[in-house]
Amino acid sequence: MSVTNYACINADTNVDLLIDRFPGVVPVFVERRMHCVGCPMARFETLADVCGIYGLPIGPLLTELRASAMTGIGRSKGVAMTYVIAQPCIGVKDGSCVEVCPVDCIHTDDESDQYFIDPDECIDCGVCAEVCPVEAIFFEDDLPEQWANFLGLNRQYFNRKP
Numbered sequence: 001m002s003v004t005n006y007a008c009i010n011a012d013t014n015v016d017l018l019i020d021r022f023p024g025v026v027p028v029f030v031e032r033r034m035h036c037v038g039c040p041m042a043r044f045e046t047l048a049d050v051c052g053i054y055g056l057p058i059g060p061l062l063t064e065l066r067a068s069a070m071t072g073i074g075r076s077k078g079v080a081m082t083y084v085i086a087q088p089c090i091g092v093k094d095g096s097c098v099e100v101c102p103v104d105c106i107h108t109d110d111e112s113d114q115y116f117i118d119p120d121e122c123i124d125c126g127v128c129a130e131v132c133p134v135e136a137i138f139f140e141d142d143l144p145e146q147w148a149n150f151l152g153l154n155r156q157y158f159n160r161k162p
Contacts, residue, residue, distance in 0.1 A: 002085070008102040008103075008125035008127060009047075009062060009065050009066050009069060010047070010062065011046060011047055011058050011062070011100055012046050012047070012048065013046060013047050014043075014044075014045070014046060015036050015042040015045050015046065015047060015050055015127075016042040016043040016045075017034070017051075017126055018047070018065070018069075019037060021069075021124045021125070021126060021139075022065075022068070022069040022124075024068050024069060025059075025065050025068045026067055028061070028064050028065055028068050028107070032054070032056065032061070033054075034054055034056075035052060036050055038082075042090055047061065047062065047065070057060060058141065064069075070108050073085035081148060082117055082118075082119040082122040082124065082140055082154075083117050083122055083124065083126065083129060083137050083138065083139055083140065084117060084137070084138055084143050084150050084151050084154050085097075085114055085116060085117055085136050085137050085142055085150065085151040085154065086136050086138060086143060086144070086147035086152075087136065087146075087147050087150065088134040088135060088136035089114040089132075089134060089136035089137075089159045090113050090114045091113055091114075091117055092114075092133075092134050092136070093108060093113070093114060093115060094132070094133050094134065095115075096132060096133060097115060097128035097129075097132055097137060098115065099131075100127045100131050101126060101127065101128055102123070102124070102125060102127065102156075103121055104121075105118040105121035105122045105123075106118075106128060107157075107158075108115060112157070114136075116146075116153075116154050116157040116158065117137075117154060118158050119154065119155060119158070120158070124139070126139070
């Protein structure tokens with residue numbers, strides 16, 4: 001993945017979500033003496049908020065966080081993960097997720113009754129899950145057991161594409 005794929009880490013990125021999806025960014029906060037790690041307020045604060053609190057410029061922090069996230073160090077189970085679109089999307093195909101995806105990794109076709117997330121392109125930013133009106137998008141580890149087959153269906157969709 002190129003560094004531009006991590007452009008979804010921006011001033012409006014939620015701190016708690018960032019740390020959850022990219023644990024490798026924790027040292028960046030610690031080295032700057034930012035007490036975001038484990039702070040209950042991190043659930044509600046953006047990177048812009050914490051830079052304001054600590055009186056730090058946002059630019060250098062974003063650069064360092066993107067670089068740390070890009071290395072993949074500390075990512076969940078140490079392997080590339082992705083979001084998965086499950087059963088609630090079937091027949092709905094709202095498209096809000098497509099509009100907000102920063103890397104255009106959500107696709108469908110006329111024959112399919114739902115959208116699919118390309119696991120090779122997804123950067124795990126979670127923006128799609130936040131806007132889904134039917135709550136059909138789950139981080140792979142959080143996919144409800146009754147919809148576990150959607151992980152395979154998602155991969156099959158992209159394996160059949162030319």
